Amino acid sequence: MHFVLLSQEGGDLNFIDIKLDSCLRRNDNKEKQMKKDFLTTLAEEGILADGAIGTEIYKRGIFINRCYDELNITNPQLVKDIHADYLKAGAGFLTTNTFTANRLALASFCLEESVAKINKAGATLAKEVAGDNAFVGGSVGPIKWAAKSELSANELKKVFEEQIKALAEAKVDAIILETFLNLEELHIAYLAARNVCKLPVIAQVSLKYTGEEEGFVGLQPAEAARTIDSWGADVIGVNCSDGPLGVFEAVKIMAKATNKPLSAMPNAGMPKMVQGRLLYLASPEYFAEYARRYAQLGVALIGGCCGTEPQHIREMKRYLKAIKPTGLRSDAAETKITIHSEISDSNKIPPSEKSAFGASLSKDFPISVEVDPPLGINPQKAIEGAKLLKDLGVDAVNIADGPRAMARMSPMALASLIKDQVGIETIVHYCCRDRNLLGMQMDLIGAAALGLNNVLL
Structure with missing residues (x-):
């Protein structure tokens, strides 16, 4: 397709012939380059992600009997303010407010026909705030808990596909599958993502850590890392779980089981009831110290989950200023500190x-x-x-x-x-x-x- 523009210079008319499909190809190439940039940036520099969305929504006066995903439409400014606070704190990766924006979960609020609308709105809000300063990940959580009856793998896949397709059409930079408790459902979600888009996929599990003696109960970190790696996920990680320590122990094991980029997004530990409200008591400094440990293990994508706030991300940013995850994986996986004491006699x-x-x-x-x-x-x-x-x-x-x-x-x-x-x-x-x-x-x-x-x- 062609169209012609007329321009005037010094009294002369000039005809400018523009081929429309070449412009479209350039835009398409630019979009593909942006997708590549996320994984390149992750590998070369590491990226600090944001923290909890739900915690911030609750803190700002929205009670838990509301549909938090619907706020993308009914209270978009509140959602944008949360994204903006995380961006200001130093986050380079914003997750959309769409963790439970699937058909089954939205049906509890009679919103099952608004899946596409809510997910696209969530992606648009995050992208408007991010601009050129941060990447946006389309958040997708597990759905089995919302099912009122047993669903087949194919039925589950269709539910995931509907949500992920909407996020991809709204041009998020990556799909982040988070807080999955078992590999079976995570695999279904992963296949759904691969079926409807070509975006990078971050696949994260939530594990149960009980301490040094018993270690992990149920799904094991090494098994999860090797299995997800075999699927071809772009980033493998752990989120939520039992706080920074449990996630640290998990990624320490995962680093030995895969060469794929790792992600770590712990919650703020178990909440405590204080004057009738559930509060997470892990301090930003405590979180930041573990963020540094993650980076020293070679973790490329570091952020927070339930209970974490912009102040946690701000402190993590401060602690991570001088650390890059690249090139540390092979040494750090052994969890030993090597002190290089070879100093030439001329420098002593x-x-x-x-x-x-x-x-x-x-x-x-x-x-x-x-x-x-x-x-x-x-x-x-x-x-x-x-x-x-x-x-x-x-x-x-x-x-x-x-x-x-x-x-x-x-x-x-x-x-x-x-x-x-x-x-x-x-x-x-x-x-x-x-x-x-x-x-x-x-x-x-x-x-x-x-x-x-x-x-x-």
């Missing part, structure tokens, strides 16, 4: 060049004496003691870190005062028990900036 700094105390180590018997930090803000007694020790020929004073488990002046602060006012070498005690990795890194950088070059860990 002799102790005598690190500090004056390091130089004193070449003596027959260097002497240091311990000084406790004050309980308050007055360091004068400790400083006077350091002056006396220096006059007596002591090589260094070592300063304890919170001795007797009491709140005292920071040993780094006191060490800096003594070093400046007395001129004697200090050895700073540093207890790792009360600090996370980021805090330790910050403290050591600060110590170096202050010239405190002797640290006892």
Whole structure:
């Protein structure tokens, strides 16, 4: 098909012949490239997903007797606000508000004829918020629980196909099959997705972790990973389950069973009843620490499930800034930490060049004496003691870190005062028990900036 445009330049008319089908092909190629970009980005950079949708809807005043999927039509702004909050928190993958938007579940609200409308609306809302800043996954949950009678595999497949087709037609970037409790139903959903679209498929199971002794009850992580891998799913993962620890143990095992990209989206643990409301008590910091552990295992898609909120995703984003999942799978699967200590002789700094105390180590018997930090803000007694020790020929004073488990002046602060006012070498005690990795890194950088070059860990 052709059409002609006329343009005028300097008084002359120019005929521009445009072939419409070539334009359509370019748009189609662009769409195919976008699909490829999701898996490429996942493999090369890793992607942080969003958290719970239902939790946020409930928190914003919509009670559980409502159809949350219908809100895509009846209260679209609320749904967009939730997506926007996750995007602002740092999520690069937004899931649609369509987890139970299948014919069987919607029938409970007399909405079974609105499957396509609700799913397309959900995808459109997420895409409008995501723009070019995030990918959108069409959320599809299990449906057997909503069936009033036993359904055949073919009947289940048709129900899945109806929902997934609507999501695909609304141009989501991937289909995410989540919270499936058994492989049989997940396989039916996977086949339905492959039958109606060519989008990447993320296949996730929910597992039951009971602790170190018993491990997993029922479906096993290795079995799930190998089976889903054999189907050809693009991403294999675990979501919901029993919180971050259970999901960590699961993906640790899955990493040994498959080379496919992994996903991890735990819930916030078991909810507690507080003043008549069910609340999830796992802190954002706790979640973020496990997010970092997932990435260190090589997990490419990390997010949250029930009970997680934008603040969890914001903290996870902060913890994941310096970590990429690519290339860590083979080493991390063994769950051992390898410390690379091979430093060439040319790069080694002799102790005598690190500090004056390091130089004193070449003596027959260097002497240091311990000084406790004050309980308050007055360091004068400790400083006077350091002056006396220096006059007596002591090589260094070592300063304890919170001795007797009491709140005292920071040993780094006191060490800096003594070093400046007395001129004697200090050895700073540093207890790792009360600090996370980021805090330790910050403290050591600060110590170096202050010239405190002797640290006892």
